[in-house]
Amino acid sequence: MNSAVQLPRHPATQATVSSLPRRAGLGLKTEHFREVLSQQPDIGFFEVHAENYMVAGGPFHHYLGLIREQYPLSLHGVGLSIGAEAPLDPAHLARLAALIERYQPQAFSEHLAWSSHGPVFLNDLLPLAYDRPTLDRVCEHIDQVQNALRRPMLLENPATYLEFRQSSMDEAEFIREAIRRTGCGLLLDVNNVYVSSVNHRRDPLAYIDALPLHAVGEIHLAGFAEDSDSLGDRLLIDDHGAPVDSAVWALYLRLLERIGPTATLIERDNRVPAFSVLHAEARQADQLLHGARRPA
Template sequence: MTPSPRPPAPAGQLPARAGIGLKSQHYRDILETRPALGFFEIHAENYMVAGGPFHHYLGLIRADYPLSIHGVGLSIGADQPLDADHLQRLAALLACYEPESFSEHLAWSTHGDVFLNDLLPLAYDQASLERVCGHIDQVQTQLKRRMLLENPATYVEFESAGLDEAEFIAEVVKRTGCGLLLDLNNAYVSCINHNRDVRTYLNALPLHAVGEIHLAGFAEDRDALGARLLIDQHGSAVDAAVWALYSETLQRLGPLPTLIERDNDIPALRILVDEAARADALLRQERAA
């Protein structure tokens, strides 16, 4: 497969600050208090509607803050063509708000005309590699911008895979010129679940391509054999182990835009702002080093 030409870069760039996900229950509080945050991130699919309160408030908040748009429904890894209508709506959303960053998951969620409302793992084999690279080329060409690809959180994996996950991601980045959204919570969750060393995994990723970092909380359970099982549920504070990985990553890569993810059990805005402030403190510490 011939390496793809590098796509054009977005017009802006997220600041190397901490941001949070924009949630509807916080709209008014944000406009009233103007918290000291580096940026907000939205899930693209929540705004693929014409008009309404979501767009009203996003427009007001976007006027004062940098914006990252994160997709969860493109199904980059699916064994079928991308949904052309979905991609067109996504292109229209990005044209409207001109975000500083756009990202998607390395996962699949469609089969035929069925949308499974989950981010499912794919086999890291040659066929998947060709398909994912083709899909990313299509996305970057239509959006006229570089996208970031997020490493997944997984609970099962395919025996037939020819590459490990980090090798697969590195090859995708090399072939397509896309960037990497480094989700440190996902990395920790997957490595615990598959009994791997998370630092070895991170060392094998194309860290030079990281454009944004995600931090989130996980839930803990036990599998059928009684082994520790972590669930990427985004419903709690960032775990101490993930904070440790974050600090190490900043020491290695320098300050990078960092999102505090919280999609379930949404707390008061001040709690998320405080957690973002902890990330900002580590970013300032690294800048001063």
């Protein structure tokens, strides 16, 4: 465990885990830097992958600094390896803390996944067994992150393609317990819900209803690729390389009916289109957000 003083834990709510505006945002891509600065589009916020900015200087920081002056910012981590059996990398955590101190983002998030084994880093977000030893380890890592950053983090539900026989709880229960024990928030990726539910033949709405929805600080929407498994069954792949699917939009609307307007990111990491195409998807999300009522 980190030797820093433990931060007080409060029940996670939208207000305590994120200060992002209740609007739609976009992932900030390098090919759009100049267009964003010259046109200053009406966007709720931008999000960047933290690992792309873990250097002291350079053009990425130049442009992000200028854009940060105009827009709220969310930092999204992909390399902490929260679910790994090994301890967190202290050098990586220190670089992350320096980055957050530099840009003061309105939210920070990471995945419920692992991507490292010993000295080897795997460029993927791999699934966990949902059992008590894994839960204890994940909670310890979340505590370490939140103490180092001196702020709550958002934990993102994963997209998965297999499940472990040794799991003693389902994914929603695991996430619910992790949030209860650590006070972190939830980044609810609706595309991941749909992808995993199709792959494992789950009811996506029942899965969502089993999550601690009071703790949702940000929502992600993305596109997926479709294939078939060895038995010919439908297999969805979370590739962030397509527009948001109509089924995901429908699930998103049902989620808004449950939790009200919540900061929502349109993700596109592969086959990135023109900025105007992404902006149109963000406007579509904004229209749904504006029509959503806050639950009593």
